[in-house]
Amino acid sequence: MQYRKLGRTGFEVSDIAHGLWGMSGWSGSDDRESLAALQLSVDLGCNFFDTAWAYGDGKSDGLLGEILTRNSQKRLYAASKIPPANGKWPALPEYKYSRVFSPAHVFKHADKIRKKLRVECIDLLQFHVWDDSWTDEPEFRSTVEKLKADGWIRYFGLSLNRWQPENGIRALRTGLVDVVQVIYNIFDQSPESELFPACQELNVGVIARVPLDEGSLGGKLTLETLFPRGDWRRGYFGPDNLPKTVKRVDRLKEILPAGMSLPEMALRFVLSHPAVSTTIAGMRKLDHVRQNMALSDAGPLDSSLLAELKNHRWERTPQHWSD
Numbered sequence: 001m002q003y004r005k006l007g008r009t010g011f012e013v014s015d016i017a018h019g020l021w022g023m024s025g026w027s028g029s030d031d032r033e034s035l036a037a038l039q040l041s042v043d044l045g046c047n048f049f050d051t052a053w054a055y056g057d058g059k060s061d062g063l064l065g066e067i068l069t070r071n072s073q074k075r076l077y078a079a080s081k082i083p084p085a086n087g088k089w090p091a092l093p094e095y096k097y098s099r100v101f102s103p104a105h106v107f108k109h110a111d112k113i114r115k116k117l118r119v120e121c122i123d124l125l126q127f128h129v130w131d132d133s134w135t136d137e138p139e140f141r142s143t144v145e146k147l148k149a150d151g152w153i154r155y156f157g158l159s160l161n162r163w164q165p166e167n168g169i170r171a172l173r174t175g176l177v178d179v180v181q182v183i184y185n186i187f188d189q190s191p192e193s194e195l196f197p198a199c200q201e202l203n204v205g206v207i208a209r210v211p212l213d214e215g216s217l218g219g220k221l222t223l224e225t226l227f228p229r230g231d232w233r234r235g236y237f238g239p240d241n242l243p244k245t246v247k248r249v250d251r252l253k254e255i256l257p258a259g260m261s262l263p264e265m266a267l268r269f270v271l272s273h274p275a276v277s278t279t280i281a282g283m284r285k286l287d288h289v290r291q292n293m294a295l296s297d298a299g300p301l302d303s304s305l306l307a308e309l310k311n312h313r314w315e316r317t318p319q320h321w322s323d
Contacts, residue, residue: 001014001015001016001044001045001046001293001296001297002014002015002296002297003015003047004276004277004278005205005277006048006077006124006179006205006207006277006278007178007179007199007203007204007205007206007277008178008203008204008205009124009154009155009178009179009205011048011077011123011205013047013048013077013277013278014045014046014047014048014278014296015271015276015277015278015279015296016046016267016271016278016279016281016292016293016295016296017046017048017049017050017207017278017279017280017281018037018038018041018046018048018049018050018280018281018282018283018289019049019050019051019209019280019281019282019283020034020038020049020050020051020055020060020063020064020282021051021052021055021060021282022282022283022284023055023056023059023060023063023284024055024056024059024060028284029284030284031063033284033285034063034284035063035066035067036286037283037284037285037286037288037289038063038064038067039067039070039071040286040289040290041283041289041293042067042071042074042076044289044290044293045293045296046293047074047075047076047077048076048077048079048278049064049067049076049077049078049079050079050080050181050207050209050280051063051064051078051079051080051081052080052081052083052126052128052159053080053081053082053083053109053112053113053128054081054083054128058112058113058116061080061112061113061116061117062116064078064080064116064117065116065117065118065119068117068118068119069118077123077124078117078119078122078123078124079123079124079125079126079157079179079207080113080117080122080124080125080126081125081126081127081128081159082101082105082106082109082110082113082125082126082127082128083109083128084100084101084127084128084129085099085100085101085102085105086099086100088129089128089129089161089323090129090131090161090162090164090318090323091129091130091131091134091161092131093131093133095131097134097137097139097140098137098139100129100134101127101134101139101140101143102139103139103142103143103146106143106147107143107147107152110122110125110147110152110153111152113125114152120151121151121152121153121154122152122153122154123153123154123155124153124154124155124156124157124178124179125147125152125153125155125156125157126156126157126158126159126179126181127157127158127159128159129159129161130158130159130160130161130167130168130171131161131167132167132168132169132170132171134171135170135171135174140171140174140176141174141176144156144176145176155178155179156176156177156178156179157177157178157179157180157181157205157207158171158172158177158179158180158181159180159181159182159209160180160181160182160183160195161318161323162183162318162322162323163183163188163190163316163317163318163322164318165182165183165184165190165191165193165194165195166193166194166195168180168182168195169194169195169198172198172199172202172204173198173202177204178204178205179204179205179206179207179277180195180199180204180205180206180207181206181207181208181209182195182206182207182208182209183208183209183210184206184208184209184210184211184270184273184276184279185208185210185211185212185213185217185266185269185270186213186217186252186265186266186269186309186312187213187216187217187248187312187313187314187316188210188213188313188314188316189310189313190313190315191206191208191275192273196273196275197275199275200274200275205277206275206276206277207277207278207279207280208270208273208276208278208279208280209279209280210280211266211267211269211270211279211280211281212263212266212267212281213245213266214233214236214237215233215237216237216245216246216249217249217252217262217263217266218262218263219249219253219261219262219263221237221242221245221246221249222246223242223243223246225237225242235321236321236322238321240319240321241319241321241322248312248314249262251312252265252312255305255308255309257302257305263291263292264291264295264298265301265305265309267279267281267292267295268295268298268299268300268301269301269306269309271295271296271300272300272301272306
């Protein structure tokens with residue numbers, strides 16, 4: 001397992017992180033299987049785990065708290081997120097900051113998360129949505145500073161809206177944001193344009209999420225794929241997105257190097273960018289944990305393949321089905 005610095009936090013984190021979203025009630029999720037997968041990650045050297053209160057109203061936070069307790073002798077890092085009070089994804093400029101992240105709402109959920117994680121101080125607490133129009137709100141600064149001063153959190157971060165990587169750069173320049181989480185994968189390469197240079201300039205850690213495009217870069221989707229009702233992916237890979245995605249994935253399969261799987265190429269693409277501190281892989285199956293963790297030692301992709309993958313950049317904007 002390889003480790004990288006998470007920006008100015010100084011945390012040395014595994015470059016493959018374990019994401020817990022799929023453990024919060026997605027179809028096929030099972031708590032015993034989830035805990036076994038998390039423990040195997042720890043045993044294989046993973047030390048960074050991404051969760052959020054919205055993942056089952058604290059369910060994933062609770063699973064992670066169990067793993068932290070079982071492995072109290074190891075330094076494991078927990079990153080969680082405060083949900084928007086208005087329950088709306090993505091954040092929009094017409095939403096008032098006070099209606100989304102009031103101090104009362106933030107501290108209430110920070111305390112809930114602490115209790116689920118079974119910790120006094122959260123390593124990294126993020127806002128689950130963000131709009132840069134809120135940057136100059138006095139309560140934004142006072143809330144973040146109080147969370148740190150009171151010892152509730154060590155560092156603060158933002159999880160940026162899907163397909164809006166520039167919508168957070170103003171906030172980074174306030175000095176309040178230590179880490180940013182953003183969608184980055186073979187299709188979604190837009191963070192390279194403005195966000196990543198800003199993070200490198202300001203020494204802000206980068207958590208790259210959705211490296212497999214919610215599963216499409218696992219290579220198993222077909223035009224007939226239909227997820228069960230209640231599974232978030234049923235809407236994401238609906239008629240507006242599934243056909244376009246399958247077509248693009250098929251094009252990627254045509255350039256796969258011999259002996260390399262599509263998930264391997266996708267994860268190693270993300271880790272090839274020097275701005276990335278860690279990338280989140282959602283893993284419930286033990287085999288997936290073993291496969292993904294092994295890629296940490298595989299290194300970056302060949303420069304010629306990286307150059308070819310630039311041609312697969314897909315410019316997208318938020319849609320009604322995408323959040």
